[in-house]
Amino acid sequence: MSDTVLRLDGVRVHDAVTGRDLVRGVTFDLTPGKTVGIVGESGSGKTLTCRAVLGILPQHFTVSAGVIELNGRDVTGFTARDWTEVRGSAVGAVFQDPASYLNPSLRVGSQIAEVLRVKKGLSRRAARHRATALLASVRLRDPDLVYQQYPHELSGGMLQRVLIATAIAADPQLLIADEATTALDVTVQAEILDLLADLRDRTGLALIVVSHDLAVVAQLCDEVLVLRDGQVVEQGPTDRILFDPQHEYTRLLIAEHEQYGLDALLEQHSLELDHVG
Numbered sequence: 584m585s586d587t588v589l590r591l592d593g594v595r596v597h598d599a600v601t602g603r604d605l606v607r608g609v610t611f612d613l614t615p616g617k618t619v620g621i622v623g624e625s626g627s628g629k630t631l632t633c634r635a636v637l638g639i640l641p642q643h644f645t646v647s648a649g650v651i652e653l654n655g656r657d658v659t660g661f662t663a664r665d666w667t668e669v670r671g672s673a674v675g676a677v678f679q680d681p682a683s684y685l686n687p688s689l690r691v692g693s694q695i696a697e698v699l700r701v702k703k704g705l706s707r708r709a710a711r712h713r714a715t716a717l718l719a720s721v722r723l724r725d726p727d728l729v730y731q732q733y734p735h736e737l738s739g740g741m742l743q744r745v746l747i748a749t750a751i752a753a754d755p756q757l758l759i760a761d762e763a764t765t766a767l768d769v770t771v772q773a774e775i776l777d778l779l780a781d782l783r784d785r786t787g788l789a790l791i792v793v794s795h796d797l798a799v800v801a802q803l804c805d806e807v808l809v810l811r812d813g814q815v816v817e818q819g820p821t822d823r824i825l826f827d828p829q830h831e832y833t834r835l836l837i838a839e840h841e842q843y844g845l846d847a848l849l850e851q852h853s854l855e856l857d858h859v860g
């Protein structure tokens with residue numbers, strides 16, 4: 584049996600209002616412990632691709648062609664009920680603005696515990712225990728204290744850790760991080776990327792990392808898809824895409840990033856590879 588966590592083949596996303604296809608033929612596979620990056624300018628279809636995988640396309644949008652298989656199951660014909668079962672337990676996600684995904688009037692720990700009670704059927708006590716362990720596993724110091732805190736008491740980086748803990752609470756095989764570090768300052772961003780890499784390496788989680796920032800992708804991804812206007816213009820191993828881009832648009836993206844220190848990251852990346860090799 585194949586251990587493919589996610590398989591997309593020729594996926595198109597159609598907007599019934601405008602009659603346009605906004606994602607036009609996305610194809611990739613993900614196996615445990617691997618990371619695929621999706622890059623491209625704003626509006627290129629990165630988020631819609633992720634939303635198709637999560638079964639949360641906006642109204643009037645449908646997967647109009649292609650196949651999406653999660654753990655070997657074709658999800659394109661899924662009902663809302665099928666999705667409720669799969670979301671969280673097969674695939675989790677974190678987005679750019681963590682505060683908007685938490686209830687401001689509930690303690691953060693109890694929000695994770697609630698997921699555990701619903702998705703894993705844990706008792707109140709077991710859920711509390713497990714939620715505290717999850718807060719520790721995303722490297723929040725003093726998880727007992729954090730459990731008791733309300734969202735407004737936490738920084739952006741801490742909130743994103745809480746969201747990651749929530750997203751992995753029901754042990755999904757796949758985590759989608761859609762611009763998850765974009766709003767954070769550089770140091771916190773590096774810590775969160777390191778945390779994601781660590782979770783992946785420790786648990787075999789597969790990751791989809793969406794970012795407009797090629798430095799993020801250089802750090803985390805095995806394979807990169809470059810999207811423009813809903814189409815994949817280039818796709819391949821991260822080093823090949825970043826060191827030897829074939830498409831003019833990829834070259835442009837890289838040139839735009841050079842001023843933000845991509846060079847330094849690439850150097851570090853190749854040093855690490857030399858080290859491994």
Ligand SMILES: Nc1ncnc2c1ncn2[C@@H]1O[C@H](COP(=O)(O)OP(=O)(O)OP(=O)(O)O)[C@@H](O)[C@H]1O
Nearest residue numbers: 605623624625626627628629630631632641642795
């Ligand atoms: N809810 C929606 N209603 C109408 N159009 C939408 C909606 N969501 C996305 N689109 C359109 O679909 C296209 C792709 O959007 P998508 O959000 O996938 O882009 P993106 O690459 O993730 O961009 P960004 O980096 O800005 O998030 C864009 O033209 C966008 O305007």
